[in-house]
Amino acid sequence: MVIFAAMLLLGAVIGFVGAGGAGVMITLLTVGFNVPIHTALGTSLAAMAFTTLSGSYSHFREGNVLRRLGLAMGLFGAVGAFCGALISSSLHTEVLTPLTAAALLLSALLIHLRIFHPQSPIFRQGFFTPKGGRFWLLAGLTGMVNGLISGACGIGAASFIQLSLLLVFNVPLYQTVGTTMLIILPIALMGGAGFLSAGHLEPLLFVQVLLGQVTGAFFGAKLTRLAPQILLKVAMVALPAAGGIILLMAR
Template sequence: MIFLAMLIMGAVIGFVGAGGAGVTIALLTLAFQVPIHTAVAVALAAMTFTMLSGAYSHFREREVEVPTGLAMGLGGVMGAFIGANVSNLLPAPFLRTMTAIMLCASALLLYTKVYQAEWLSRRFHPRQELLTGGKLYRLGIITGMVNGFLSGAFGIGAAAFIQITLMVLFGVSLLKSIGTCMMIILPMSAAGGLGYFFTGHLDLWIFIQTLTGQAIGAWFGAKYTHLAPLPLLRFAIVATPTIGGLSLLLM
C-alpha cells in the first residue's frame, strides 16, 4: 500500500517539479501511521536519490554555479547532520507541528514567487553580479548551515528558501538557481538521512517502497508537465505543499 501511494505521490512530484519531502512525511504519518521521526528520515533519504538525477542533468546543461553550490552545500551538510540529531531529541508532537509550519511557510513563499513575482522583485532586489571570493564561502557556509539545519531537523527540502537565497544574496540567475539548488540539496539530504540512520529512525523497508514508488511515478508525472495548462501547473505547485502542511497541522 505504501508503494502504491508513493507511486501516485511520485507522479504529483514529477508533475510539479518539486522534491516533495514534506508531502511525503504528511502521507506517511497520516495515511500509514508511520512515526514522525521515521517519516522524516525516509523522506530525506529518498530525496537524496531524487536530487541526484536532477542535479546531474542540470550540471550537464551548464545550469549550475559550482562554487556557490559547493559553499552552500558544505554548510548544508553540517547543518543537516546537526539538525537530524537535534530532531531526535524533539518530542513527536512538536516535531510534527514544526514540520507542518515549515511546509506552510514554503507554500507561502512559492505562492509569492508564482503569483506575486512583481511584488517580490520590488521588495527583494536580486544581486546583479555573481558573488565571488572569500565572502562567497563565508556567506555560503552560514546560509547553507541554516537551510541545512531546517532540512535535517524538520525533513523539508527547503528548495524555495534556497532559491531565494541564491538569487538575492549570491547573484545567481533564476535558471541557474534551480540546478544549483538541486546540487545543494543533494549532500544536505544525504547528511540528514545519515543522521537519522545513525539514530535508528530510518526504516529500510519503508524507504525502499517510498523511493521505488516515487521514482517510477515521477517519471510518468514529468511527461505531463509541458502538456498541462499553465494555470493548472501554477496551482499544483502551490497546492501540493499547502495540502501537506495543513494536513499535518490540522488533522
C-alpha cells in the same frame, strides 16, 4: 504496491517542480499510512538523497544546474542537516508535527511572495550576484541555515533553498529548479545519516519509498522546460502548502 504507486506519482511531481518533497512525503506517510512521524522523517529524508540524485542528473542533462553554486551550498548544508537531525530526534511528536507543518507553510508563503510579488520591499536589496569571498560567505551561510531547517524539520527545505537562489544569487527560474535538487542531495544524505544514527529509519519502508521516488523524479524532471512558467510557479507554492495544511488538520 500502494506506497510504491503513491511515491511514484509524488516523485514525478518533485522532479517536475525541483522540490525535495520530503515534507509532502512525511504528510503522505503519517496521514495516509499511519507511519510514526520520527520514522517518516528519517525515511523520507534519506530517500530524498537518491531521489534528488536521479532528478539532478536529469536536470544537469537539460542544462538546469549551476554546479559551483549547488555544490557549495550543498556541502555547507550537509553539516547543518546532520546537526538538525540530531535535534529533531530529541523532540516529542506533539512538538515536531506542528514544527514541520509550520516550516512547510512558511516556505510556501516565502516562495509565493518571491515569484508572484518580486517588487516587494523585502526583496529589493537582493538582486546581485556575489563573487569571490562574498560568494563563499553567502553560500556557506545560506547552505548551513537551509540544512539546519531541513534536518530539524525532516524536510528537503526546497522552498527555502529556492528562495535563497532567487533572492541572494539572482538565479533564473529554470536553473533554480535544477540547482535546488543538487543542493538537496548532500543535505538529504547527512540528514538521513543523522536520523539513522538515532534509530529512526525503517529499511522496508525506505526501499518502497526510494524505488517510487527515484523513478518518478527522473521522468518528472524532463517536463520542467516543457511547462509554462506560471505552472511551475503555482506548483512551487502549492506543493509545500498542501503538505503543511494536511499535516496540521490531521493532528
